[in-house]
Amino acid sequence: MKAVGLVTEYNPFHNGHAYHAATAKKISGADVAVAVMSGNFTQRGEVTMLDKWTRASEALDNGVDLVIELPIFYAVQPAHLFAQGAISLLNQLQVSELVFGAEHPKADFKKLVTAESLFNSDEFSHYNGTYASRFNQQMKQQTGIELTDPNDILAFAYHKAVSQLQAPIKLTAIQRISNQYHDNKISSEIASASAIRHAVINQLDYSLSVPSKTATDILEAKTSIDWNTCYPYLRYFINQVTIKSLQEIYQMSEGLEYKFKDVAETATTFDQFMSGIKSKRYTYSRLSRLCLYTLLQITNDEMLAATQQPYLRVLGFNKMGQEYLHTIKKDLEIPLVTKVDRDLKNGMVNLDYRAGKFIEQLTNLKQDMQKSPIIVK
Amino acid sequence: MKAVGLVTEYNPFHNGHAYHAATAKKISGADVAVAVMSGNFTQRGEVTMLDKWTRASEALDNGVDLVIELPIFYAVQPAHLFAQGAISLLNQLQVSELVFGAEHPKADFKKLVTAESLFNSDEFSHYNGTYASRFNQQMKQQTGIELTDPNDILAFAYHKAVSQLQAPIKLTAIQRISNQYHDNKISSEIASASAIRHAVINQLDYSLSVPSKTATDILEAKTSIDWNTCYPYLRYFINQVTIKSLQEIYQMSEGLEYKFKDVAETATTFDQFMSGIKSKRYTYSRLSRLCLYTLLQITNDEMLAATQQPYLRVLGFNKMGQEYLHTIKKDLEIPLVTKVDRDLKNGMVNLDYRAGKFIEQLTNLKQDMQKSPIIVK
Numbered sequence: 001m002k003a004v005g006l007v008t009e010y011n012p013f014h015n016g017h018a019y020h021a022a023t024a025k026k027i028s029g030a031d032v033a034v035a036v037m038s039g040n041f042t043q044r045g046e047v048t049m050l051d052k053w054t055r056a057s058e059a060l061d062n063g064v065d066l067v068i069e070l071p072i073f074y075a076v077q078p079a080h081l082f083a084q085g086a087i088s089l090l091n092q093l094q095v096s097e098l099v100f101g102a103e104h105p106k107a108d109f110k111k112l113v114t115a116e117s118l119f120n121s122d123e124f125s126h127y128n129g130t131y132a133s134r135f136n137q138q139m140k141q142q143t144g145i146e147l148t149d150p151n152d153i154l155a156f157a158y159h160k161a162v163s164q165l166q167a168p169i170k171l172t173a174i175q176r177i178s179n180q181y182h183d184n185k186i187s188s189e190i191a192s193a194s195a196i197r198h199a200v201i202n203q204l205d206y207s208l209s210v211p212s213k214t215a216t217d218i219l220e221a222k223t224s225i226d227w228n229t230c231y232p233y234l235r236y237f238i239n240q241v242t243i244k245s246l247q248e249i250y251q252m253s254e255g256l257e258y259k260f261k262d263v264a265e266t267a268t269t270f271d272q273f274m275s276g277i278k279s280k281r282y283t284y285s286r287l288s289r290l291c292l293y294t295l296l297q298i299t300n301d302e303m304l305a306a307t308q309q310p311y312l313r314v315l316g317f318n319k320m321g322q323e324y325l326h327t328i329k330k331d332l333e334i335p336l337v338t339k340v341d342r343d344l345k346n347g348m349v350n351l352d353y354r355a356g357k358f359i360e361q362l363t364n365l366k367q368d369m370q371k372s373p374i375i376v377k
Numbered sequence: 378m379k380a381v382g383l384v385t386e387y388n389p390f391h392n393g394h395a396y397h398a399a400t401a402k403k404i405s406g407a408d409v410a411v412a413v414m415s416g417n418f419t420q421r422g423e424v425t426m427l428d429k430w431t432r433a434s435e436a437l438d439n440g441v442d443l444v445i446e447l448p449i450f451y452a453v454q455p456a457h458l459f460a461q462g463a464i465s466l467l468n469q470l471q472v473s474e475l476v477f478g479a480e481h482p483k484a485d486f487k488k489l490v491t492a493e494s495l496f497n498s499d500e501f502s503h504y505n506g507t508y509a510s511r512f513n514q515q516m517k518q519q520t521g522i523e524l525t526d527p528n529d530i531l532a533f534a535y536h537k538a539v540s541q542l543q544a545p546i547k548l549t550a551i552q553r554i555s556n557q558y559h560d561n562k563i564s565s566e567i568a569s570a571s572a573i574r575h576a577v578i579n580q581l582d583y584s585l586s587v588p589s590k591t592a593t594d595i596l597e598a599k600t601s602i603d604w605n606t607c608y609p610y611l612r613y614f615i616n617q618v619t620i621k622s623l624q625e626i627y628q629m630s631e632g633l634e635y636k637f638k639d640v641a642e643t644a645t646t647f648d649q650f651m652s653g654i655k656s657k658r659y660t661y662s663r664l665s666r667l668c669l670y671t672l673l674q675i676t677n678d679e680m681l682a683a684t685q686q687p688y689l690r691v692l693g694f695n696k697m698g699q700e701y702l703h704t705i706k707k708d709l710e711i712p713l714v715t716k717v718d719r720d721l722k723n724g725m726v727n728l729d730y731r732a733g734k735f736i737e738q739l740t741n742l743k744q745d746m747q748k749s750p751i752i753v754k
Contacts (some may be wrong), residue, residue, distance in 0.1 A: 233610065237613075237614065237617075239731060239734040240673055295617075296617055358613065358616065361616065369642075
């Protein structure tokens with residue numbers, strides 16, 4: 001059996017995602033489409049509008065055969081770590097090809113990877129705004145390619161990860177159709193996830209752009225969660241925690257802990273908080289992720305330990321997906337998790353478990369304990 | 378000038394409290410009544426129904442001349458530490474007499490203190506349910522006095538503290554009038570604070586039992602805070618925090634941290650949580666206080682450090698109170714705090730400050746920064 005990989009957030013699952021899955025299968029000639037999907041939190045440090053089970057179920061309903069959760073220690077990271085995590089899981093899953101959308105699918109991303117490798121890699125670990133723009137300038141001079149669009153950046157990161165991991169995965173970029181990621185109007189059957197979220201929040205019509213299951217799921221969701229819902233908890237935590245403990249949070253560096261403490265005192269909304277901590281030094285996404293690490297109290301030690309022990313958490317499959325999983329099972333080098341028990345929750349799966357507990361508290365939707373993979377007949 | 382001391386929570390301030398202040402002045406012949414009052418949290422580990430400024434203002438309106446905040450590291454403690462803290466502040470404040478209500482004011486509390494001193498004091502530090510009842514049995518055999526009513530227990534603790542601190546404070550017990558502390562019906566002008574809180578929550582008439590200012594304050598309070606309001610924050614914190622950090626919380630001992638973690642997973646209300654963690658080993662108050670330390674993330678180290686550095690935080694005064702404060706100022710051995718600045722908030726006053734921040738977040742009522750003592754003309 002041949003499998004094609006998809007790296008996804010599905011926030012929420014829309015027609016573009018269904019098109020993506022179908023195209024990936026067609027291009028690659030694969031029997032199954034395997035999606036590695038972020039759990040309840042995204043790469044940009046946001047809460048997903050629907051929980052992971054609902055989104056996995058939408059995917060299985062619309063052409064995806066197997067959904068694996070991208071653990072939070074990979075999912076909520078800058079592009080290069082996100083891509084590295086996703087590629088390493090897809091490699092374990094033995095997909096022969098990864099099909100992904102890019103703003104400039106014809107760009108020579110491989111050439112960029114070679115050019116980038118000549119850079120000072122110490123600097124790369126800072127991934128702050130200043131560095132990014134300097135990096136881009138030089139890249140453009142050397143390769144003629146400008147790396148500014150989010151999916152192009154991910155495309156580059158996939159190429160880099162495949163090269164680093166020496167993964168035998170073919171990388172195929174397809175044109176991202178429709179409007180830009182940040183557009184807000186829904187004018188066609190294909191719209192971006194952010195446009196759909198914007199429409200949902202503002203009670204505009206989005207039905208054209210999503211499969212019927214997604215439309216139903218959004219209508220039926222009792223609680224709409226976003227940073228506004230989560231901020232009171234973040235604020236409470238920052239106000240009470242000691243500077244010493246706050247310093248231990250993953251990526252809390254360069255005095256940001258003092259800024260967090262100062263700003264949380266008076267900022268009553270998440271927007272106010274972000275305005276207060278934002279500076280040229282850091283991108284919005286970097287800070288939003290840091291807010292998430294803080295909310296979930298993820299320490300540096302915990303993050304480092306977690307990334308040393310990746311796993312494949314199965315969220316769901318159909319008959320084909322199940323069959324595929326069965327054929328690759330024996331060759332897996334990392335654990336396959338289908339159910340979270342006491343040991344896993346306190347051990348390997350702890351960060352995802354805690355992230356799920358927070359969502360459970362806000363939504364009353366079970367996330368981990370007593371949950372089995374979704375089986376679609 | 379002569380001052381009489383009152384140890385209070387005023388949750389809320391009622392007619393019995395006004396009677397208490399008037400009687401204390403009359404009995405002692407004092408010029409001023411100085412109340413040491415718990416801030417936003419009580420000795421039993423509850424949130425006060427009105428914030429500390431509102432309650433201080435009610436007191437100043439009804440016969441009290443000076444209100445000093447009992448810092449949280451004294452206020453939220455078992456009776457013996459609560460009493461020790463209050464007596465030590467009243468001693469600094471040079472009150473010559475403390476007048477307090479007791480269920481059995483004629484009991485020989487001094488005799489009890491002597492009898493108790495013959496006990497194994499190591500055991501006393503456990504102050505758990507089993508110990509309390511064993512202690513009581515022996516006390517009754519030796520002295521004929523049974524120490525079971527809450528104000529009798531405090532009376533005993535005041536005597537013990539005065540003896541330990543060798544404070545030149547006369548202790549005068551007066552009869553607690555009206556119904557028992559746990560009664561719920563309001564049938565006279567004098568009702569217990571818990572009866573009044575019960576009436577407020579259940580929208581029963583309590584107007585007979587409180588001064589007009591208290592009645593107005595309760596009506597005008599926008600947010601009613603209790604453990605139900607606070608529990609989501611406690612639950613979130615327990616779910617996310619590591620066992621290691623939870624173990625560092627003050628009084629978190631004997632594996633309670635595991636119980637906290639286990640129960641918080643499924644308990645969706647504070648009542649459910651308390652039922653889950655309650656055992657014969659611990660009294661409800663002991664656990665309720667532990668919940669509060671956890672909510673405010675007060676570590677053992679922080680609590681120990683804070684108790685080493687007490688202070689007198691002035692919440693308000695009238696002309697007489699101000700004059701009195703002026704006469705004793707020069708003899709104070711501990712700092713007098715009238716305004717919380719940056720240094721104080723990060724230093725000596727930090728625990729009270731954090732407790733206040735939490736209340737601020739829930740009520741939008743400023744608690745510390747930019748607050749000056751209430752001045753009643």
